[in-house]
Amino acid sequence: ENTNFAVRVAPLSSYGQVLVLAEDQTERRRVEAVRRDFVANVSHELKTPVGALSLLAETVQDAADDPEAVTRFAGRMQHEAARLTYLVQDLITLSRIQGAEAIPTPEQVSIDEAVQVAIDYCKTRAGAKDITLVTGGTEGLRIWGDDDLLITALRNLIDNAIVYSPEHTRVVISARPAGGSVEVSVSDQGIGIPEESQERIFERFFRVDAARSRATGGTGLGLAIVKHVAAAHAGDVTVWSKEGSGSTFTLRLPAFGGKALAAPPSIPLE
Numbered sequence: 001e002n003t004n005f006a007v008r009v010a011p012l013s014s015y016g017q018v019l020v021l022a023e024d025q026t027e028r029r030r031v032e033a034v035r036r037d038f039v040a041n042v043s044h045e046l047k048t049p050v051g052a053l054s055l056l057a058e059t060v061q062d063a064a065d066d067p068e069a070v071t072r073f074a075g076r077m078q079h080e081a082a083r084l085t086y087l088v089q090d091l092i093t094l095s096r097i098q099g100a101e102a103i104p105t106p107e108q109v110s111i112d113e114a115v116q117v118a119i120d121y122c123k124t125r126a127g128a129k130d131i132t133l134v135t136g137g138t139e140g141l142r143i144w145g146d147d148d149l150l151i152t153a154l155r156n157l158i159d160n161a162i163v164y165s166p167e168h169t170r171v172v173i174s175a176r177p178a179g180g181s182v183e184v185s186v187s188d189q190g191i192g193i194p195e196e197s198q199e200r201i202f203e204r205f206f207r208v209d210a211a212r213s214r215a216t217g218g219t220g221l222g223l224a225i226v227k228h229v230a231a232a233h234a235g236d237v238t239v240w241s242k243e244g245s246g247s248t249f250t251l252r253l254p255a256f257g258g259k260a261l262a263a264p265p266s267i268p269l270e
């Protein structure tokens with residue numbers, strides 16, 4: 001008996017002919033298991049801040065005559081509410097790009113501009129740790145894709161580079177043409193990723209150190225979003241990392257070749 005196969009028998013004719021269908025269930029089972037895990041993970045991730053919030057609300061009630069304690073607990077409530085917001089935002093982003101297999105209306109996107117916008121979003125966080133953001137080689141490079149999605153991916157990569165690096169280090173964002181593609185890399189001098197985890201970090205909710213990720217406001221969805229942004233562009237994302245030395249994430253995206261613009265307008269035949 002092979003449990004990976006579902007056998008269906010359907011009568012074909014009144015002469016007793018039957019159609020026997022053996023369907024491979026392995027992939028369907030795997031997809032179902034992944035979906036179940038995801039729903040369980042989402043529920044767990046949502047429950048944690050909601051539980052903390054209700055506990056904190058109770059504590060605030062009990063501490064009504066201690067204004068200092070009320071301020072302290074209110075601050076923690078804000079922190080938990082922010083965490084909930086990030087999680088919901090990331091879930092929405094992820095479900096949007098997961099649903100779209102390709103970008104509906106691709107346009108030419110300037111790497112230089114996208115990198116600048118992404119850096120602007122991450123500046124405050126970098127400044128708080130005295131991390132210098134350096135760019136190189138981005139000028140004049142263009143890809144064929146979606147600027148919002150590219151900015152989202154870059155923000156996630158730069159944000160991670162900052163979060164998982166010690167103070168007073170550098171994060172380098174560089175780009176270069178590579179055949180018909182453009183490669184954009186984000187390199188840090190941070191804690192690095194153990195080799196056995198490098199393949200798994202792009203999975204939804206996978207974290208090398210869950211406590212650390214949560215403490216820094218991580219949702220565990222950032223790299224899954226990056227992976228889907230790359231896939232939607234028919235590109236990919238890879239990681240090089242050495243524990244204790246740092247990590248480099250490289251996005252490979254289709255270069256804007258001008259071909260789409262050079263195509264002659266289609267002339268109706270009739």
Ligand code: ADP
Nearest residue numbers: 160161164201207208213218219220221222223
């Ligand atoms: P998170 O919200 O936890 O950062 P991500 O999906 O962005 O979620 O990343 C998944 C995990 O990969 C992180 O929890 C962390 O363990 C690891 N990681 C991601 N980027 C880096 C980096 N630049 N340096 C070291 N570890 C990283």
